[in-house]
Amino acid sequence: MQTDFEDFFHRSEHHYLQKSEILLFRQHIGILRQRLATYEALRNKEIEIFQAVANQLEVECTTESTQQLGKALKHWICVMRYCAMAMLLNNPEFLQHRLLEWLTDIVTAHQMQTLEQKLYEILNDQLTQMLPPRQNELIKPFLQQAQQTLLSDTSKAEVLT
Numbered sequence: 001m002q003t004d005f006e007d008f009f010h011r012s013e014h015h016y017l018q019k020s021e022i023l024l025f026r027q028h029i030g031i032l033r034q035r036l037a038t039y040e041a042l043r044n045k046e047i048e049i050f051q052a053v054a055n056q057l058e059v060e061c062t063t064e065s066t067q068q069l070g071k072a073l074k075h076w077i078c079v080m081r082y083c084a085m086a087m088l089l090n091n092p093e094f095l096q097h098r099l100l101e102w103l104t105d106i107v108t109a110h111q112m113q114t115l116e117q118k119l120y121e122i123l124n125d126q127l128t129q130m131l132p133p134r135q136n137e138l139i140k141p142f143l144q145q146a147q148q149t150l151l152s153d154t155s156k157a158e159v160l161t
Helices: 002-014 019-060 066-089 092-109 113-130 133-160
Strands: none
Touching (some): 019 066, 019 113, 066 092, 066 113, 066 133, 092 113, 092 133
């Protein structure tokens, strides 16, 4: 997002924006509005979303301890918050550097890959039910990035050990 707008600001230093540039700028603003609405929806529905996830996780993962379930939920609440900000900024690197680089080691160390994968799947189902399709489309790539980094890389590490 930031680089998109910076480009327009730099262009305007040399000339007024042309009609085509103004239309493109309006498109960026429209997309930013959609991202902001999605961010606000996730913020406002966080408790409702994660309560439903927790309830379903307890039903499906009866062999896991309450402590493990709580850790996994905390991880994914954190993941969701960072995904929401990365989506708002339209910046996957933000998510990678701020969260995924250190959380991957924690998930691996505690051997929580299976539980976290299940939580991810339940979370996806809940978001599909609770968000309009367009909002779900905006957040989904960032959640997939988190899932692939946290769980795909850790499963490779399991094979190596």
